[in-house]
Amino acid sequence: MIKKILIVLMMISSVATASSKIAELSRAPEIPFHPPAIKSVTLSNGMKCYLIEDKSLPIIQGHIYLKGGTIYEDGKKLGAGSVMANLLKEGGTANNDAAKIRVLLDENAIDAGFSISLETIEGSFASLSKDADMAMKLFFEMLFEPAFSEDSLKISKKRLIDSLNREKETAAPIAYKEFSKLVYGKDNPWGRHAEVSDIKKINRADVVEFYERFASPDRIILAMAGDFNKKDLIAKLEAFAKKYPKKVLPEVVTPGSDARDFPEEKVIKKKFTQSAINIGHLGGTRDDPNKFVLILLNDIYGGSGSFTDRLKEAVRVKSGLAYEIHSTYSFGPKDAPGLFQVHAKTRNKTVGKVIDLVQSELEKLVKEGATAAELKKAKDSLLNSFIFEYERPYELAAGVARFVYFGYPEDYIEISRRGIEKVTLKELNEAAEKYLHPDKLKIVVVGSK
Amino acid sequence: MKIFKLTFLACVLVMASSVSFADGSMAKLEKSVVELNLPNGMKWLLLNRGATPVFAGAVQVKVGGVDEEVGKTGLAHMLEHMAFKGTKDISSDDLWNAFMTNGAEGLNAFTTKDVTAYHAKMPSSKMELWLYLNSEMIKHSVMRDFFKERDVVTEELMNSVENNPNGRMFHQLFATAFTKSPYRWDIIGEKADVMSLQPEYLEAFKKKYYVPERMVGVLVGGFDIAKAKVLIGKYFGDIPAKKSAAEKFPKEPEQSGTRRDFATFNASPVLMMAYHKPTLPSHDDYTFDLINYVLCEGENSRLRSELVFNKKLVRAVECGNGMPGARLDNLFIIVAEPIKGHSYEDVEAAIDAELGKLKNGDVDEKEMARARNNVAKDMVFEMSSNEEIAMSLAYYQSIAGDWRYIMHHFNVIKKIDSKELSKVANKYFTDNNKIVIELKK
Structure with a gap:
């Protein structure tokens, strides 16, 4: 008997030791760190630049955001933007055909590429600093003097079609596409997706028309970091600015979405042994004063990097039903909210169970609210990792450029930090009631139910 | 807790350099790395760099799929999952919260x-918290919620x-290429094995392989090295020293004739071709690092420019040297995704033709220089963050037995000429040594 009590005592004391050890080490004072202020430079052609010197390695990296995106594609010419983004790199330029561009990139060991998303056209380049001049020359040549050759167009379309077909062969990419179609409507610019039949119809004129609507230096934000002298770099960029003046282009009008939330379910039958599930509804807008509240709310529900948020705890840790389960809450422009969506994968026979848990956890969060401990945990996780925003100069420059592109101030990292710090439990739980709608969920299942 | 993805680029062990830029970076790096050998046999590598007061840390154990036995495959990976389940004194939630709330x-x-x-x-x-939590995970993890985690x-x-079509293809590729080598099963294990794993298998496996001699720790970032050394001793010094079990892997018999097989999945065509080759630090492995660039890396590399742009046969083509690992002799692989309307025969013939050119000495010094320049660039970029440097140091310390392998890779690569490239191509790109896997609906 005594022995037993002793064991219990020892156990308690060792538990106390472990948790007080964690508490003690968590109190280690922060090392003072003063975040650098990031200021832009605007070139004579209107291009806004965020440039950070970083001599730690003999490399340079650059990234651009150009106003544009697939939401601006003509509904009858879906895919024109995607083909254009591929051809900027692969379609040759006024001075060099496609094959010659490949040789030049290879000879100078330059990485370069372009992409398009719903709301952005992006490009990036990287090289050893000894090849930086050539990297910038080729990148701007591809961006401002594209040839869009017919032969390259043929290859690009074939490869894009092949990629679209391959995307339909695993469950997750189908689930994501079908979910946005279901929420926004399959013909709305925010919900539609170019199909194989759309790509087949795209011709060179469509690509050129799309390009000419957007490509002007004054609509570009450039981020660069690496082994350069900032003053010299500005002089070099200014020489490019003289070569590539701004153009007068029609105003870009962002399409809205008139989507409303109501419950709907879609099952896409596939012969997989595991199904992909996307569940959710409309998300928020970038100008919403509750943005930071919603970021914390999503972190508590299923958006953290930890196994201790509500969804991972309920579906993965306690039930063993999924390897992958998480939620995201995204923000769109004023008239087109982003998406709140849960993504999970589970064997076909437990699809119903996972959907039930996702719904009931959401209901619980709305009805009972989060706890003060959960809010503290979410805040600490986000606030204590803010320093990583400043870890890599290139990512910092590109991150600031991205915020500015989306209309936020240059010091948005610090604004976010303060915004998250200030959120109260009352605000959090009011937002849960206002923004989360367990009775209006759209559900997509790819596999079988 | 992801498995190293075996798709395309991952697992490619290419890192080399030939220009002074990369050379200079590596020399600087080599001088800055501080070694700490604990009396119990665990090695630590410390590097102070960067102005931001953050660090990347890793504890790596030389144990993986190769150390498993038939019938119990998937053990190493499952054990990795269980390390996050906490210890007797620290619950899984407390462990996660301690990491996450501290940034x-x-x-x-x-x-x-x-x-x-x-x-x-x-x-x-x-840093002290990180060291404490990691040491607890390594020393005292328990089999909490085992069956749910299974x-x-x-x-x-x-x-x-x-x-996953690529998952199926790699599964078939390794099962066909290897008959005796433990490289023949997936990292994650055979499904039937995984579904019948037991906690006591994991405990026995951990006892055998999680010994200090097989462990390497790495810290890279902005921190005080002297202080870190004391803390490492405090948290990892008490793991008892133990002789590591002798490694006895069955030798893979030499292949005598092309092996062809297929994987089944309702998806677009994928072709995988592979050739057996020795692992590092054999001299031929270095040459394959260069062959990889001549064939697949770089904008104008041979397979890419020929198959994607000139012949328009495939959507994409990638190569990999050192699949599926590097502790044992491994494979050089080529993965191609044929575009509709082009047969496997066409694509295989086009790849064969390109390999034939390599064998015939078609690569000139200019192309070699181009490949080296690309190798150099990638090497600097792949060692550009705290995390990447930490991973590389830990990896080469475990696999090559010395982290300096990667620092000196350049000195070997720069001496490889086109003649040697063609000699190696002739030696390994043979019909007898070839494996071909197709994806069929």
């Missing part, structure tokens, strides 16, 4: 055929292998 980023772990690694980035002020791992397998 951990990218808290994760991975298992390969060769190694298991636990890693994260944290603010430097939390279900989670089964879901992971269904996602990465069973319902």
Whole structure:
């Protein structure tokens, strides 16, 4: 008997030791760190630049955001933007055909590429600093003097079609596409997706028309970091600015979405042994004063990097039903909210169970609210990792450029930090009631139910 | 807790350099790395760099899929999952919360055929906490919620292998290429094995392989090295020294004739071709690092420019040297995705033709220089962050037995000429040594 009590005592004391050890080490004072202020430079052609010197390695990296995106594609010419983004790199330029561009990139060991998303056209380049001049020359040549050759167009379309077909062969990419179609409507610019039949119809004129609507230096934000002298770099960029003046282009009008939330379910039958599930509804807008509240709310529900948020705890840790389960809450422009969506994968026979848990956890969060401990945990996780925003100069420059592109101030990292710090439990739980709608969920299942 | 993804680029061990730029960076790096050998046999590598008070840390154990036995495959990976379940004194939730609320980023772990690694980035002020938590995970992890986690791992397998065309293809490729080598099964294990794993298998496996001699720790970032050394001793010094079990892997018999097989999945065509080759640090392995660039890396590399742009046969083509691992002799692989309307025969013939050119000495010095320049660039970029440097140091310390392998890679690569390239191509790109896997609906 005594022995037993002793064991219990020892156990308690060792538990106390472990948790007080964690508490003690968590109190280690922060090392003072003063975040650098990031200021832009605007070139004579209107291009806004965020440039950070970083001599730690003999490399340079650059990234651009150009106003544009697939939401601006003509509904009858879906895919024109995607083909254009591929051809900027692969379609040759006024001075060099496609094959010659490949040789030049290879000879100078330059990485370069372009992409398009719903709301952005992006490009990036990287090289050893000894090849930086050539990297910038080729990148701007591809961006401002594209040839869009017919032969390259043929290859690009074939490869894009092949990629679209391959995307339909695993469950997750189908689930994501079908979910946005279901929420926004399959013909709305925010919900539609170019199909194989759309790509087949795209011709060179469509690509050129799309390009000419957007490509002007004054609509570009450039981020660069690496082994350069900032003053010299500005002089070099200014020489490019003289070569590539701004153009007068029609105003870009962002399409809205008139989507409303109501419950709907879609099952896409596939012969997989595991199904992909996307569940959710409309998300928020970038100008919403509750943005930071919603970021914390999503972190508590299923958006953290930890196994201790509500969804991972309920579906993965306690039930063993999924390897992958998480939620995201995204923000769109004023008239087109982003998406709140849960993504999970589970064997076909437990699809119903996972959907039930996702719904009931959401209901619980709305009805009972989060706890003060959960809010503290979410805040600490986000606030204590803010320093990583400043870890890599290139990512910092590109991150600031991205915020500015989306209309936020240059010091948005610090604004976010303060915004998250200030959120109260009352605000959090009011937002849960206002923004989360367990009775209006759209559900997509790819596999079988 | 992801498995190192075996798709395309991952697992490619190419890092080399030939220009002074990369050379200079590596020399600088080599001089800055500080070694710490604990009396119990565990090695630590410390590097102070960067102005931001953050660090990347990793503890890597030289244990992976190769150390498993038939019937119990998937053990190493499952054990990695269980390390996050806490200890007798620390619940799983407390463990996660301690990391996350103190600012951990990218808290994760991975298992390969060769190694298991636990890693994260944290603010430097939390280095002692990181060391304490990692030491507890390594020393005292328990089999909490074992059977639920086994279900989670089964879901992971269904996602990465069973319902994934590339997963199926790699599964078939390694099962066909190897008859005796433990490289013949997937990292995640055979489904039937995984579903019948027992806690006591894991405990026995851990006891055998999680010994200090097989462990390497790495810290890279802005921190005080002298202080870090004391803390490492405090948290990792008490792991008892233990002789590591002798490694006895069955030798893979020489292949005598092309092997052809297929994987079945309702998806677009994928072609995988592979050739057996020796692993590092054999001289031929260095040459394959260069062959990889001549064939697949770089904008104008041979297979890419010929198959994608000139012949328009494939959507994409990638190569990989050192699949599926590097502790044992491995494969050089080529993966191609034929575009509709082009047969496997056409694509294979086009690849054969390109390999034939390499054998005939078609690569001139200019092309060699171009390949070296690209190798150099990638090397600098792949060692550009705290996390990447930490991973590379840990990896080469485990696999090559010395982290300096990667620092000196350049000195070997720069001496390889086109003649040697063609000699190696002739030696290994033979019909007898070839494996071809097709994806069929």
